[in-house]
Each structure stands twice: as C-alpha cells, then as structure tokens.
Amino acid sequence: MTSLKKKSLTGLVWDFVGKLGLQGVGFFVSIILARILLPEDFGLLAIITVFINLANVFLDFGFSTALVQRNIVTKEHYASVFFMNVIMGVFLGGLVFFTAPLVASFYEKEVLTNLIRVMSFSFVINSFGNVTRAHLRRIMNFKIISVANIISAFISGFIAVFMAYSGYGVWSLVVQILVSEILNNILIFVLSKFRFKLVFSLKAVKELWGFGSKIFLTGVLDTIFINLDSLIIGKILNPATLGYYYRSKSLENFSFRYTASTLSNILLPSLSTINNEPIVYKNTVLKLFKIISFVSFLACGVFLVGAHEIILLLFSDKWEPSVRIFQIIIFGAFAPQIFNLFYNILLSKGLSGLYLKINVFSKVLFFTNFIFLFYADLNSYLIGFICAQIIVFFTGLIVVSKKLNFKNELFYISIKNMVIYLVSIFIIFTLKQYVYLQILHIDLLISSITFLIVFLTFYFMFMKKDLILMVKEIKEVLNIKNG
Structure with missing residues (x-):
C-alpha cells in the first residue's frame, strides 16, 4: 500500500x-x-x-x-x-x-x-x-x-x-x-x-x-x-413549523455526517498531492465516486423507508409533523453528498473559478424555488429543492467528466444507482402496506433489513464489480485501523 x-x-x-x-x-x-x-x-x-x-x-x-x-x-x-x-x-x-x-x-x-x-x-x-x-x-x-x-x-x-x-x-x-x-x-x-x-x-x-x-x-x-x-x-x-423543519434537517445532516462526507473531508489534501499523476488521479476519482455513490444511496434508502418509526421512536409523538418533511428531504439527499466529491476535485485542480460558476448556476435554481414558499406550501418547496439538487448534481458530473475525460462512465454509474435506489424504495413501501405491525421498533427493523437485502441483491446482480470493490476497500480500512 x-x-x-x-x-x-x-x-x-x-x-x-x-x-x-x-x-x-x-x-x-x-x-x-x-x-x-x-x-x-x-x-x-x-x-x-x-x-x-x-x-x-x-x-x-x-x-x-x-x-x-x-x-x-x-x-x-x-x-x-x-x-x-x-x-x-x-x-x-x-x-x-x-x-x-x-x-x-x-x-x-x-x-x-x-x-x-x-x-x-x-x-x-x-x-x-x-x-x-x-x-x-x-x-x-x-x-x-x-x-x-x-x-x-x-x-x-x-x-x-x-x-x-x-x-x-x-x-x-x-x-x-x-x-x-x-x-x-x-x-x-x-x-x-x-x-x-x-x-x-x-x-x-x-x-x-x-x-x-x-x-x-x-x-x-x-x-x-x-x-x-x-x-x-x-x-x-x-x-413551531420552523422547529419541525429544523429537526428534519438536523436528522438529515446526522444521517450523512459520518458516511459519505467522511470521505469528502480528506479528499482535498489527498487529491492535491497526486495532481501531477493523471492516471493515478483519474483512477482514484473513479474509485471514490463509486464508493461515495454506493454509501449515499444506501443511507438515503434506509432512512427513507424507516422515517416514520425513527422520528417517533427518538423524539416522541409531538414531532410527528416532521416525518413527511424528513422523507422529502432525505429522498434527494444523495445528490449533495456525491457533489461534494466534484467540489473537492475542482479545488484540488485549482479550478475554484469553475466551481464558483457552478455554484452561481445552482443558486439561481434554488432562488427560483423559493417562490413555492410564498405561493404554495412547504412540501412543494422541498420537492422543488430536490429537483434543483439533482440538476446541479448532473451539471457537476458533466463538468468533471469532461475535465478528466471520463466520457459517459460516471453518468452510467449514476443512472444504475438511481434505478436500483428507486426500485428498492418502491418495493419496500409496497410491502409496508401489507406488513405493518404498528410496533415501531419492529417495523423499523423489518423495513431497514428488507431494504438492505433488496438493495444489495440488485447491486450484486447489476453492479457486482463495484460491490466487490467496496468490500475490498472496507477490508483495507480495517487493516489500517488494526495495524
């Protein structure tokens, strides 16, 4: 190593x-x-x-x-x-x-x-x-x-x-x-x-x-x-409504604070040191993209299918209005997590000006979405915000792909992840209509485990090489920790 x-x-x-x-x-x-x-x-x-x-x-x-x-x-x-x-x-x-x-x-x-x-x-x-x-x-x-x-x-x-x-x-x-x-x-x-x-x-x-x-x-x-x-x-x-929203946002931040973002935090210093090795740099970015995508979609799915049980178990019934807010927020939370990688890539390459341009574009989208808060409702605003996040995500993906000559590789990986994510969620919510015991901790356990099984099964079927890569990297991390 x-x-x-x-x-x-x-x-x-x-x-x-x-x-x-x-x-x-x-x-x-x-x-x-x-x-x-x-x-x-x-x-x-x-x-x-x-x-x-x-x-x-x-x-x-x-x-x-x-x-x-x-x-x-x-x-x-x-x-x-x-x-x-x-x-x-x-x-x-x-x-x-x-x-x-x-x-x-x-x-x-x-x-x-x-x-x-x-x-x-x-x-x-x-x-x-x-x-x-x-x-x-x-x-x-x-x-x-x-x-x-x-x-x-x-x-x-x-x-x-x-x-x-x-x-x-x-x-x-x-x-x-x-x-x-x-x-x-x-x-x-x-x-x-x-x-x-x-x-x-x-x-x-x-x-x-x-x-x-x-x-x-x-x-x-x-x-x-x-x-x-x-x-x-x-x-x-x-x-009070802001309190429900604040609780949902805090829970979303907790969901990713030590998952995909952990990798992003160490990327800038590590990527900057291999700037002059284009092949090594490109392979490192591809590996990190696959790992962060996997972790982000997996975490989003687990928290999404168990949102109702998680909030009521942790915070009590008085926080139930936060459930729908949290579900909408967490549905598209994968986008900013993966975009953090693009952010670090541009910074490590010294392309802060390009990143600024992408940010200006994204803020125009987000600013336009604020109209929903004045003329619609909070849920409409949140749905619009998710759409804006996904648009910005693909914008960053296109820019990074061109800069590092990835062609369509990152795009295809993202589409596969999204399809597996959406199908897995659909299956779990369909099953919950028929298997719902109204015992919070048991329902949470069933929905989470079932999602993991479905998600990993699809991953093994359609992205087997990436799954093996994930296992290999986890083993290396554990070896470093033990050593």
Missing part, C-alpha cells in the same frame, strides 16, 4: 471515529432535549443560527481552505490569517451584538435580542482556532480534531440537558453551542502544539487571496441559500 493511501485511510478511520463519537454524543443529547423542549424552542434556535451563519462566512474569507490547498505554506501565512480572523471576529461579534434588536423586531420575538447577543461571542471564540484546524486538516491529523470534538460535545451536552431539565428552555441550546466552541478551541490549541510567531504579512495574505477569494464568494452564496429557507419559514409560517 502506498504512503499516500495509508495516510488517507488512516485519516479516513480517525475522521469516521471522530464523527461517529461526536454525532453519537450530539444525537443522544438532541434526543433528550427534543423530548424536554418544545418545537418552538428549536425554531428560535434556527432563526438565531441563520444570522450567525451568515456573518460567520466573513470570519475566515476562505483563507482556511487556501491554507489546506496551497502547495507551500509558511508560518507567516498561518500568522497573517490568524490576525485577520481575530480582527474580523471582534468586528462581526460587535456588529451582530448591536443589530440583535432589529432581528427581534423583524420576527416579533423580543427574546431573540438577548439570545443573539449572547451568541455573538462565538465569532471571537472561533477566530482563535480556525488556523490551527486548517493546519491539522492540511497534514491530515484528524485524530486531534476528533478528540477535541467528542470531549467538547460531551461536556456541553451534559450542561444543556441539565439546563433543559431546570426549565431554561431555548437558553439551554444557546449555552450548549457556546460551551462546545470554547472547549473545542482550547483543546485544539493544547493538543496540536502548533505555534507560530505573531507576525503579519500583506504579501502572504495576497498569495492566499487569489484562491481564497473564490472560496469566500462561494461560501457567501452557499450560506445565504442554505439558511434563507429557515429565515423565510420563520417569518411567513411560525417558529
């Missing part, structure tokens, strides 16, 4: 373990909080995070990604970005703090003023850790990141549950976020032992800005359109 492959697989294992631990702790805490708190509390949190996320894009300006992607990085680069992050952290924190009453007035929720003001301190907190995280990602040291994430999630989760039981409501959610960020940044700093002289170089900033500026613009577009739905739903509908 090559040194690059061994390092990448080691990074994969640690990233997977880290996400598994982080999401395991976070998800367990969220189950407890969802049973104690009201949907409206989560709706208020969603409104807060909209404005925090929008401002947060300007904290880094895409420099962290530029630090990871750039071939040669000096401590002068790290120090200069650190200075800019801290300055922007203080500025953004102050801006959000003083504009909080305007947000509260817009949503006619006075409680938002103090909630947003407390959350504004997150900008200063996170500004101290961005550079160190970028360095750890660059050297593919996901072990430290994983340990810091798990410890901070556990302690902050414990505090949040205690506050929720004590009747603090939405404040327990806000405190959870802040405590987690404080602990995470402290642990990253202590464990990494990465230090640099506090110097500032405008030249170093300019060298990173050429690449980082496009990432920044892409990040602005992404953040606006990712959060715009919550902003509109919270205003047009109500915080």
Whole structure:
C-alpha cells in the first residue's frame, strides 16, 4: 500500500471515529432535549443560527481552505490569517451584538435580542482556532480534531440537558453551542502544539487571496441559500413549523455526517498531492465516486423507508409533523453528498473559478424555488429543492467528466444507482402496506433489513464489480485501523 493511501485511510478511520463519537454524543443529547423542549424552542434556535451563519462566512474569507490547498505554506501565512480572523471576529461579534434588536423586531420575538447577543461571542471564540484546524486538516491529523470534538460535545451536552431539565428552555441550546466552541478551541490549541510567531504579512495574505477569494464568494452564496429557507419559514409560517423543519434537517445532516462526507473531508489534501499523476488521479476519482455513490444511496434508502418509526421512536409523538418533511428531504439527499466529491476535485485542480460558476448556476435554481414558499406550501418547496439538487448534481458530473475525460462512465454509474435506489424504495413501501405491525421498533427493523437485502441483491446482480470493490476497500480500512 502506498504512503499516500495509508495516510488517507488512516485519516479516513480517525475522521469516521471522530464523527461517529461526536454525532453519537450530539444525537443522544438532541434526543433528550427534543423530548424536554418544545418545537418552538428549536425554531428560535434556527432563526438565531441563520444570522450567525451568515456573518460567520466573513470570519475566515476562505483563507482556511487556501491554507489546506496551497502547495507551500509558511508560518507567516498561518500568522497573517490568524490576525485577520481575530480582527474580523471582534468586528462581526460587535456588529451582530448591536443589530440583535432589529432581528427581534423583524420576527416579533423580543427574546431573540438577548439570545443573539449572547451568541455573538462565538465569532471571537472561533477566530482563535480556525488556523490551527486548517493546519491539522492540511497534514491530515484528524485524530486531534476528533478528540477535541467528542470531549467538547460531551461536556456541553451534559450542561444543556441539565439546563433543559431546570426549565431554561431555548437558553439551554444557546449555552450548549457556546460551551462546545470554547472547549473545542482550547483543546485544539493544547493538543496540536502548533505555534507560530505573531507576525503579519500583506504579501502572504495576497498569495492566499487569489484562491481564497473564490472560496469566500462561494461560501457567501452557499450560506445565504442554505439558511434563507429557515429565515423565510420563520417569518411567513411560525417558529413551531420552523422547529419541525429544523429537526428534519438536523436528522438529515446526522444521517450523512459520518458516511459519505467522511470521505469528502480528506479528499482535498489527498487529491492535491497526486495532481501531477493523471492516471493515478483519474483512477482514484473513479474509485471514490463509486464508493461515495454506493454509501449515499444506501443511507438515503434506509432512512427513507424507516422515517416514520425513527422520528417517533427518538423524539416522541409531538414531532410527528416532521416525518413527511424528513422523507422529502432525505429522498434527494444523495445528490449533495456525491457533489461534494466534484467540489473537492475542482479545488484540488485549482479550478475554484469553475466551481464558483457552478455554484452561481445552482443558486439561481434554488432562488427560483423559493417562490413555492410564498405561493404554495412547504412540501412543494422541498420537492422543488430536490429537483434543483439533482440538476446541479448532473451539471457537476458533466463538468468533471469532461475535465478528466471520463466520457459517459460516471453518468452510467449514476443512472444504475438511481434505478436500483428507486426500485428498492418502491418495493419496500409496497410491502409496508401489507406488513405493518404498528410496533415501531419492529417495523423499523423489518423495513431497514428488507431494504438492505433488496438493495444489495440488485447491486450484486447489476453492479457486482463495484460491490466487490467496496468490500475490498472496507477490508483495507480495517487493516489500517488494526495495524
């Protein structure tokens, strides 16, 4: 096994373990909080995070990604970005703090003023850790990141549950976020032992800005359109409906946080190192595309067929309105997961400008879809959003295929996966009409196992070579972990 492959697989294992631990702790805490708190509390949190996320894009300006992607990085680069992050952290924190009453007035929720003001301190907190995280990602040291994430999630989760039981409501959610960020940044700093002289170089900033500026613009577009739905739903509908939507989106994020996205997180540094080996690069991309596609479609199917049972078992009956929302969202969730691979390919090739163009095109589609929120209903908006995601997915597929001279290979693989996915779902939902015991945990077990059997059977029949590849790669990952 090559040194690059061994390092990448080691990074994969640690990233997977880290996400598994982080999401395991976070998800367990969220189950407890969802049973104690009201949907409206989560709706208020969603409104807060909209404005925090929008401002947060300007904290880094895409420099962290530029630090990871750039071939040669000096401590002068790290120090200069650190200075800019801290300055922007203080500025953004102050801006959000003083504009909080305007947000509260817009949503006619006075409680938002103090909630947003407390959350504004997150900008200063996170500004101290961005550079160190970028360095750890660059050297593919996901072990430290994983340990810091798990410890901070556990302690902050414990505090949040205690506050929720004590009747603090939405404040327990806000405190959870802040405590987690404080602990995470402290642990990253202590464990990494990465230090640099506090110097500032405008030249170093300019060298990173050429690449980082496009990432920044892409990040602005992404953040606006990712959060715009919550902003509109919270205003047009109500915080409770936004809470149901927020719960569904959170569950979708959990579904993929440590599946296909684990591979995507280590792709940029690993792909960048083989840029000058076109044959190796192309074969690596093809292998990753097959694996990520398989994992994405499989995960979507399992969560889709068991959506009703999952939500009621985990969060109780009061969250039942989230079921339909979650089913619609998860149906097309494979598209952005696989598109993350295309994103990393374009970045590793230094084609951030091309990725920006694709993002602008995608945002035009998504923006047009927001019309459904004003003139139709939430379900219509979600269906339109899925259609837009699939269109963007195929756009990225066509671009990458042309750049790497894949011809129609990626297209045919995608179509096969989609057909197997759709047929498997249809079979399971048809069977559920006749075999439904109304015992949640048993129904969930039956539907999930049946889907896996049907999906894997079709895969073995029509994509046997790809299935064997998956098994081989899993064995190699396990060997690396044991070694």
